[in-house]
Amino acid sequence: MNKLSFLFVTLIFAVTALAQDSKVFDNLTVKSEILGMERNYAIYLPPGYETSERSYPVLYLLHGATDNHTGWVQFGEIQNIADKAIKDGTATAMIVVMPDADTKQMGYTNTPNGWRFEDFFFEELIPHVENKYRIRKEKRYRAIAGLSMGGGGTFYYALHRPDLFSSACPLSASTGPLTREDVDRQMQRRGMGETTEIQKDEWYKNYSVLELVKTLPEKDLSSVHWFIDCGDDDFLYEGNSLVHIELRKRNIQHEYRVRNGAHNWTYWRDSLPVVLGFISDTFHQH
Numbered sequence: 001m002n003k004l005s006f007l008f009v010t011l012i013f014a015v016t017a018l019a020q021d022s023k024v025f026d027n028l029t030v031k032s033e034i035l036g037m038e039r040n041y042a043i044y045l046p047p048g049y050e051t052s053e054r055s056y057p058v059l060y061l062l063h064g065a066t067d068n069h070t071g072w073v074q075f076g077e078i079q080n081i082a083d084k085a086i087k088d089g090t091a092t093a094m095i096v097v098m099p100d101a102d103t104k105q106m107g108y109t110n111t112p113n114g115w116r117f118e119d120f121f122f123e124e125l126i127p128h129v130e131n132k133y134r135i136r137k138e139k140r141y142r143a144i145a146g147l148s149m150g151g152g153g154t155f156y157y158a159l160h161r162p163d164l165f166s167s168a169c170p171l172s173a174s175t176g177p178l179t180r181e182d183v184d185r186q187m188q189r190r191g192m193g194e195t196t197e198i199q200k201d202e203w204y205k206n207y208s209v210l211e212l213v214k215t216l217p218e219k220d221l222s223s224v225h226w227f228i229d230c231g232d233d234d235f236l237y238e239g240n241s242l243v244h245i246e247l248r249k250r251n252i253q254h255e256y257r258v259r260n261g262a263h264n265w266t267y268w269r270d271s272l273p274v275v276l277g278f279i280s281d282t283f284h285q286h
Helices: 003-020 078-088 117-132 147-162 180-189 197-207 209-215 218-222 237-249 264-281
Strands: 023-032 037-045 058-062 095-099 142-147 167-171 225-229 253-259
Touching: 003 225, 023 117, 023 218, 037 078, 037 117, 058 117, 058 147, 078 264, 095 117, 142 147, 147 167, 147 180, 147 197, 147 209, 167 264, 180 197, 197 209, 209 237, 225 237, 225 264, 237 253, 253 264
Parallel strands: 058 095, 058 142, 142 167, 167 225, 225 253
Antiparallel strands: 023 037, 037 095
16 A cells, blocks of 8 residues: 555544544524523534434433533533443433523523423424434433433423423432422522412422322323432432332332432532433333
8 A cells, every 4th residue: 555545544534533423512502482582502412423314312411500501511521421331332322412591590490480491491492403403203212311400300391291201310309399388488589579379389289399299190100211319418318308209109110329429510420321321221122
């Protein structure tokens, strides 16, 4: 092989290897008519996405309070962890979508003051990304996970729309009000002290994870594969423990993990490979 041919072959291998790498884009936007603004999101595209024609399963990965759509990229190291899990064969290749829930008003819920992030998520974000990227649109290929506030969002979305998600993995989750009386304190803390009693009742019905788990039909609860993980030193232990107990009482199959650790990124980075493996199991044919 002459020198020119060698350089050509080397270039081809280099281009092919580069094209097979995963990609993360953390400055993407979608226009929201519901929220009246551009919304940010980040996305992880697995190795081989750019050179294949296949469609991929999807994980919606939600950040916690005070972070934004870049949290799982910067602190959660999604690219490194997902790449390793895919390479090791412990996770299947998937697309990961990370929305921003910390612009203008923080949180994944609809609120009494007219903020409709949950409606945006289902009516605008999911259709946008699942049409823009090669994402499989069946329930069995769609999963959701998140930490802290995003763990709460994971619970809410999977409980409100169990028809859309094959698995849900709340980590160190904020589980909303544990009692109806908790709603009053939460509304005051969120600057919504003028909320009516009817609106508070509706909030408790929609955003108390414990109440949802108690009242949702068993067939809906059982249609989602649940993986709940909260550290033994986490201040949100009570809500997660009570949800686990209620699921046990109702004989709803789920995984519940309590590991050594607190409410921090060290804990969540250790959780992520396990979550990716759990989600992948639901994507597979058994």
